[in-house]
Amino acid sequence: MRAADINPRYDVGVLNSIPIDSVVSRFAELKRKGARLVTKCIWHDDHDPSLVLYQNNQENHAYCFTCAKRYTPIDYVMQSTGLDFLGACAWMAREFNCGIIEGYVPRVYVPKILTANQSRPKDVIRYTYIPMEIVDGMVSCESSFVKCLMREFDPNRVEFLVDEYKLGCYEYSHEYYDDVVFPSIDEKGRVHNLKLQNYCTDVESEHFFHSRDKHFCWLGKILVEKGILPKDSVFDNDCMFGAHLLNKYPSDPVILVESPKNAIVGAAMFSDAVWIAAGNKGMLKYEVLKCLKGRDVMVYPDRDAIGEWTHVLSSAKMRALANFKVGSFCELFAPQGAAKYDIADYILSH
Template sequence: MTGDFRYRLERGGVKYACPACRQQRRFVRYVDTLTGEQVADEVGRCDREDSCGYHLRPSEYFRQTGTKPPTAAARRKEPMPEPEPSSIDAETAGRSLTGYGHNNFALWLCSVFGEEIAFRLVDAYHVGTSRHWPGASIFWQQDVTGKIRGGKIMLYDAVTGRRVKEPFNHVTWVHKALKIELYHLRQCLFGEHLLAADPVKPVAVVESEKTAIVAAGFMPEYIWTATAGKGNLKVVKLGLLRGREVTLFPDLGAFEKWKAAVDQMPGVRVSDVLERRASEEDRVAGLDLADFILREQAINV
């Protein structure tokens, strides 16, 4: 929009003192319809047309002052839209789906379930192998449209199935390991791609990738997904889960936070099974949902 079409005299009966004749409440200012702002105090029209006749149009004001209307960037009031999520191409991701003899997490999973079930799980969840650290695994996040939002690289202990956090926490991302610049990581649910295959199956949401995979081994009646982080509940999107039975299984100590986060989502349940069933020793030992499932071989919600 150019010229005076972008501006109109302010409506709503607000009148100011006229800058020319100084009469109170006779002067109506112009507003910029794009920004909703007045142009300047003296840009407007006096309603004493016969005795005063002052009328300064925005175009004249800009010409006289040598200024310009606010540019498109300056008048943008709403925050910039979030950039499109970046993604890893399927070929790159696909190349990681091998080498399970050097994948500590896969080896541990074999010790729990036997090879057949372990490989079915690794395959379903697209767990890859990384050379970033010897024995490391990649937990790919593929969204419901098939886009690979990213891959989290973590190192597990092949015997205990625990994360290796010494001498440092072994966790990073594929885009960082590949040194891809300007990567807009926007995480989705881990296991989200499984939703596309079955539109009605109940969905369970847990915190860690490992818990989702272990639970899927024992309770295939749910599609198990993970937020891939305690504070990452924004990946639980109602639109994605609408029409399904959804149960969240928070780890110990996270029940209240998770309940509050999904309070406005109809049909989403938060299970307190772990809070109810964990003993004092369990709490001291920092029992997580995967430990609990491995011990009980199931959870009765």
């Protein structure tokens, strides 16, 4: 029996063609080893990463040399989550927004590990938005991020962008007094969450203008802990950074990138488009992108996301939504051997 016969709801071929690195990176950290990406195998006691990803025109799977086992994308999800075949297909279809046979409406799927009390269908959760007064009260040029920007770009342009994107400064975090606040404000002006991040401002350091990786958090939760927002507030992150500017500039082309830093650095350099950021690699969901309806959208993924983003945006549903064009800019200009490279890296090095 062919896989399609036992699974009339999901297109197994499409799900198994989701780039294996995108699938594995949802569960494990990938490292580059020579020409291949590798990670620690979770099915044996692995110290030296031995799960190798094979990803090219003919192959799209992971192989563990110790276990001598090969995993397709669906196999990998099944093994990593304990889901059965249909459960894994359902999870992948939703996570990567593809592979659902036309006409099939998937039921709301709740992972097995949740008990009845813990699982709340999304539509009964009442999400809270953060009051705009809080965001406006934080707008400032004092953050580490804006200090870095000021060194690289025209200060008048930077001040303009601080106001446009409502970039804030948060002084009360445990480690740094100058965290930048990146608000996610949707096209209706609702603030979904506030991302706190700190950037190295030491111009002598090789880390100048790079974020301190381990130090990033969501301010919504902190405001609840401090009693500023009600105790039962629940936030979602389903909103792109800069989405509130879409209605302000309805006829401008849009440039979509991964991180807020990329959007701001891009906007500092090129002012004739609306720059917005998905927030992270996995955020290209239809619900989040709906606000781009009918727009011309140039997409510049980070180097390590080009495959995944191209795949997600090539679905019929996405193509009907907006005119997405994915650029491989970051692949073309990345220095040899650099696994990570984004448009801000390019602009700041020129």
